[in-house]
Amino acid sequence: MSGIFNQVGFLSLCLMASAVVLPGQSEPTSSGDTGRVADSRHPLDAAPERCVSWIGLPRNLLADQKRVWTFPLRAARGKDWKPTLAVVAAAGALIALDPHDAPYFRRTSSFTVFNQTFSGRNTMLGMVILPASVYVAGLEKRDTYAQHTALLAGEAAADTAIVAWVMKDAFHRVRPSDISPNGNFFDSWFEARGSLLGKNASFPSGHTIEAFSIATVFAERYRKHRWVPWVSYGLATVVGFSRISLQAHFPSDVFVGAALGYFISHDVVLRVH
Secondary structure, eight states: OHHHHHHHHHHHHHHHHHHHTOOOOOOOEEOSTTSOEEOTTSTTTTSOBOOOOTTTHHHHHHHHHHHHHTHHHHHHTTSSHHHHHHHHHHHHHHHHHHHHHHHHHHHOOTTHHHHHHTOHHHHHHHHHHHHHHHHHHHHHHTOHHHHHHHHHHHHHHHHHHHHHHHHHHHHOOBOGGGSOTTSOSSOOTTOSOOOGGGTTBOSSOHHHHHHHHHHHHHHHHTTTSTHHHHHHHHHHHHHHHHHHHTTSSOHHHHHHHHHHHHHIIIIIISOOO
């Protein structure tokens, strides 16, 4: 019974968050023949948004994936190399620490209630319900900006899911939960059993990369409301930590997922500069 209450409470939180994110808006006005729209009451009016629609989603995804996988070429030419180097260095440090910190979460039972509340199923449901409820609310209120925000969140989630699948299949890192509490946590790479879409692989965290991609879309598009980024990234951080406490991922898996989720939404989907 307590598990049911935990699930209901978590989903209610997601629904409440989606409701308060939607202030009343005027209909966006056309910004000319560029295929973009602008809303003078929103903070991103200075940089009109990309053309967003259900029909254009496949085309946008293809363009996004090209931009994602060609990023190393742009970084090699000197673009964004400093933050890239910082992320790589931090990821390397966390990977070195994984064999020392992961066993604690493998053995402890301190997070039982937390893990029941933020289980993999509950957090995934929350990440689906939030954009969907924003989209439905946008339809009811005739708020095109909210509808576009939800579609962009879905686009970001799809983009990050593809990236996560490719990386999981490339690295085949075993999950901490598949290692015995007193097992060898140093030998985790290329050890996971093969499965469809990297289901059994650990690197990077799929839940975290999608949580941060969705959070970044809402944080950027509603950043005029100062509390929205805090709530968005706060919930995404909780999702990331839950993947560690559930022993589904190493801390480095979560960090890389968070960094990729932020980058893909910020620089690929929203193209905020």
